[in-house]
Amino acid sequence: MHLSEQEPSSWPQWLSVYHKRALLGGGLLLATALLWPTPQLTTGQRIALPLDLSSTSTHFSVPDTLEALADxxxxxxxxxxxxxLSKLFERAGVDQQTMYKVLEADLNILALDTLQPGNEISFYLDENHQLMRLEIDFSLARQVVFTQVDGSYDVEEIQKKGQWQPKAVSGDIYGSFYTSASKAGLTAGQIQRIETILKEKINFARDLQAGASFSVALSEQYIEGVASGDSQLLAIHINNRGKQIDAYQFSDGQYYDANGESLVRAFLRTPLAKTYRLTSNYNGKRRHPVTGRIAPHNGTDFSTPIGTQVIAPGDGVVTLVTDHRYAGKYIVIDHGNQYVTRYLHLSKTMVRKGQRVTRGQPIALTGNTGRTTGPHLHYEFHINGRPVNAMTAKIPMASRLNKAELKRFKSMVSQRNIQMGV
Known part of the structure; x- marks a missing residue:
């Protein structure tokens, strides 16, 4: 369903009339309206595409002020x-050159490669039909905004905190765990997270017996009273005919069993089997070697011969395998617990979207695809949706809680069990 569609090719007629009226009424009013600040960030682009409007009945009215145009x-x-993406830019009347500038700005976030049906996209243009702002709403909680600055575009990822409310889901298992959990109200993503967290403890396809039961403690996000679709998995309890299987998320974001033993396997520090020279470190303000533009460098670059094997630094699920004009062939892996890794400029990918991978498993070969100055691997590590320095960040290491932590953990376990009703 389309929220709204206003074809920009229809604007010039009424805009020219409006400008004449504004000039007759005084140039000051026009200048003031044009300079009035917009309340939101935006970015835009335009394509000069002839449109057949003969079959449409869209009507445009002249705004009272140019402020309405900006808003x-x-x-x-x-x-x-x-x-x-190209079709959307065409329909908005934004040219491909502008689209490429937006793609370039998106290199650090790669949001445009994750567009899905249901996402909302809005193009804001100036009086010359130039894209000033592009807004993409991925959910109630997440928005990405591209804003024109001196002929190029800056990008901002906006995460709304909202309010988090506790929720418990429980049920009996008959047939597959996925089917039973889905009937109880868990989403596909939540079920996949549970299976990933407990995969070292139980084989869901083989070990579960008929009549087993499960309970899950969640925290769900609400934005202005409406569920955003985002949730946090706080605790899991499975009673498999007398055998108890548990997982609890502690304050460090990791999952532990009821005894405080970590359920997360340690990450490898780098996604390469051998040591290679670092040519560019993580840097919040780096001058790009090709464009010369100052922009964040959200990853670590390793100089490698084309065809060097890339391995998964930890267990996870492949969420994206694609090709980008500037990032080249690249892969994204979700490791759960808010950990995500990215691998850019590959020559060959060896995994597919949705595939589970384990630590040390080959996933790709390094290359020189996209915009580069030479063969290398660009590697990113993200925690809670934000890039961090993969070489220095505190990444999960299999461990047991110390005595002080264990005392707090046990108290938390009691609270989670009450929430789950176990």
């Missing part, structure tokens, strides 16, 4: 199956 997107729609 209202020229083109806004809900993405549907079959939409592509």
């Amino acid at each position: 209202k997107p020229a083109f806004s729609t809900t993405i549907t199956t079959g939409d592509t």
